[in-house]
Amino acid sequence: MAYSEKVKDHYTNPRNVGVIENASGVGTVGNAKCGDIMRMYLDIDDTTGIIKDCKFKTFGCGAAVATSSMATELVKGKTIKEALQVTNKAVMEALDGLPPIKVHCSLLAEQAIHAALWDYAEKHNIKIEGLEKPVNDIEELEDEEI
Numbered sequence: 818m819a820y821s822e823k824v825k826d827h828y829t830n831p832r833n834v835g836v837i838e839n840a841s842g843v844g845t846v847g848n849a850k851c852g853d854i855m856r857m858y859l860d861i862d863d864t865t866g867i868i869k870d871c872k873f874k875t876f877g878c879g880a881a882v883a884t885s886s887m888a889t890e891l892v893k894g895k896t897i898k899e900a901l902q903v904t905n906k907a908v909m910e911a912l913d914g915l916p917p918i919k920v921h922c923s924l925l926a927e928q929a930i931h932a933a934l935w936d937y938a939e940k941h942n943i944k945i946e947g948l949e950k951p952v953n954d955i956e957e958l959e960d961e962e963i
């Protein structure tokens with residue numbers, strides 16, 4: 818299966834690449850198998866719980882870049898609760914699919930968002946309903962979640 822036009826677009830022209838200084842939450846996850854790493858930064862409005870900005874850095878494959886780019890677009894402007902709905906499946910759908918061998922790359926994006934939200938919750942001493950403690954290495958999730 819070839820890559821969709823959307824995947825190619827987000828890979829060649831990734832949105833929201835960079836760092837947010839003093840971010841509300843930062844999450845980093847990796848995949849030991851391929852060695853790819855993704856870091857997600859969230860800027861969250863403490864009063865409304867809305868994600869005002871989201872940036873990422875990915876040291877990884879093309880699909881990891883494209884999925885993190887799309888994931889940042891999907892969580893921007895959303896509430897924390899809505900951001901939890903941005904699963905790897907939702908990211909893949911928004912990208913018109915990924916080749917099966919690249920599905921695990923989208924998990925990196927999902928888990929990086931979760932890790933950043935977890936960091937936010939810890940900093941604010943709150944509990945985000947429905948958010949599980951993220952793993953550092955998504956290889957642990959691959960068998961169960963795809």
Ligand code: FES
Nearest residue numbers: 851853878881922
């Ligand atoms: Fe590692 Fe894609 S091959 S995230």
